[in-house]
Amino acid sequence: MTTRVTLSHLDWLEAEAIHILREVAGQCENPALLFSGGKDSICLLRLAEKAFRPGKFPFPLLHIDTAHNYPEVIAFRDRRAAELGERLIVRSLEDSIARGTIVLKSPLESRNRFQSVTLLEAVEEFGFDCLIGGARRDEEKARAKERVFSFRDEFGQWDPKNQRPELWNLYNARVRKGEHMRAFPISNWTELDVWQYIAREGLELPSIYFTHKRQIVRKNGLLAPVTDLTPAKDGDVVEEIDVRFRTVGDIPCTAPVESTADTIDEIIAETASTAVSERGATRLDDQTSEASMEQRKKEGYF
């Protein structure tokens, strides 16, 4: 018998993620999987297929919509959920704004940090005891220390100094009513692993991940997209160049990168030789403080 004893690194990462998803299913009563239409959560859906098909997913998909998303991504999200035949729940920041639970200082303010309000409202509305997310530890320093199963108190807060020890692959997802877990099946993946997996599995992505012409303004070395939400200001030099997005999110705070890559292989080649981290290249709101992510996560941010 010639059995290969060593799995390739993608096979290993996939097996670990499937195991984590099944632990959520086995331990939690009412979980949900956060699906944004972004590349990380697209991988999560494929992993869920591998974990649970030919059965149905033992959880619905949940999207917290900032209402500032690119329409291509929203269309993709709806189509993907329909193709899978799985239930998609969408909760919008607009509803929280209408309810008065989110108060914006200006209508175009970045909505990133307000997502946690709507998210926690959804947790309460549906009584979710676990949210599965596509966060990776390589994204940011505070994330590098977060557990695969991460405990949230009734205010949705993460306490980095008081995390549950996590040994071997024995995860502890027990919570009381009102508290919940966050589970991160692709914690150990890097951006490159994600792209390699997308290539291997032939996963479809929203079109804005590939090169397209877009009007942008250069700001502090980043490319700020010119959109209806974020029109050019007086004195801005608007250029139309070839760009693609490395991550998709709230329009006012997600920057594309200059690129002519129109296939996954070209994106992988760029990612393997890139000089700037995903967050550094694409986040217009994150550079204020080294600790800003840790702070936001403590407040319940994803």
Add this chain to the structure above:
Amino acid sequence: MAALERIQDHGLLRFLTCGSVDDGKSTLIGRLLFDTRTILTDTLAQIERTSQRRGLSAVDLSLLTDGLSAEREQGITIDVAYRYFSTGTRKYIIADAPGHEQYTRNMVTAASTADLAILLVDARKGLSVQTRRHAAVCHLLGIRHLVVAVNKMDLVEYDQAVFERIRADFQDFAAGLGLSDTTHDVTFVPMSALNGDMVVDRGEALAWYEGPTLLELLETAPGAHGDAAAKAEQFRFPIQWVCRPQASDDPELHDYRGFCGRIESGTVQVGDRILALPAWIETKVKAIHIGGQPLTSAVADQSVTLLLEDEIDLSRGDMLVKAGSNGSTASAANGDGAVPEVTKQLDAMVCWFAETPLDRSRKYTIRHTTRSTRAAVGEIAYKLDVNTLEQQGAEKLAMNDIARVSFRLAQPVFCDSYAKNRATGAFVIIDEATFDTVGAGMVV
């Protein structure tokens, strides 16, 4: 597809860095990331700014790993940080564990998933109490591959005699620990993490050293189920989830009943004779699936779905193993190791994590593979002084203590000794009041 080929695969290695505070762990990780070009320019710019703000003369690579604000304030590593890099042949997951004694529990956590440990020693200071403690913890947690990195060689003029002395000291100590040549391998590398000698590049200063660089050692080290000891592992498949599509209108899926789980050890093939525990029912593997796609065989670490010849009612927490050579029920007794021990009694080395000490009058929940059961604490045979390895009598078990403890269980578990099998020999202890994970155990 140039990029894809360049990142072709020799699997994945998980390792741990440990050693006393200031021996250079964070610097070494920074060096590995830097010299394998994993650090990206904006991250580097950020730590350069921080280094300058603190008035440091050179870039402090340790800032890469110390991520929590409390850690940056105190300048020490408190929690385990995970880092990633890839060389083109292999992907690495590094666990950077804190050195202080009050964080022994974090080191135990980091060691639990590591295949290899890098133990840093400051060439000027030689083996310290902490070095010995960390070696003992690595041994206890079943890490079979140890690299002793004699660091800061630049501060002892790259003197070979210093290196040889530390090597001899460690070998003495390792013999006392019970690290035997047949089950463990210990390698020694002289280096300067600061200057980069013998980490990724050989450098010029250590010409007398002819062995591999640290990275060469990592590239060739056996992975989790790749070494000789692991090849003797038996098939263990704890059931996590049962897939029942219950599609009454689909004749193919109507009776589909798939047992989902991760192969913790060993291998399985279609047609293998299987024993289901605790039912003690024997059957055969009809098919192996991942996401509905068939495979003919599967190996340790893979997450698969097994379909069985006979319809048996199994659920999460049950376990599939290979039926022994002499028929199912007899095989446990005939000792070929195919069947794990089925027991309501556990005798284990326990590391305590919680601030509240172990309370022998209370009941706890034990999680072993995918099974949970209530447990009563029996005897504390002794407490281990992790610095001297002395056994001491103990009534209590406080945070960071390691002790030999027995438990009585409400339900049986299917276990092997931890030395034989890290998956079926391990469990965690959960406090039934707080739901916190308060301890971890390794079956003796």
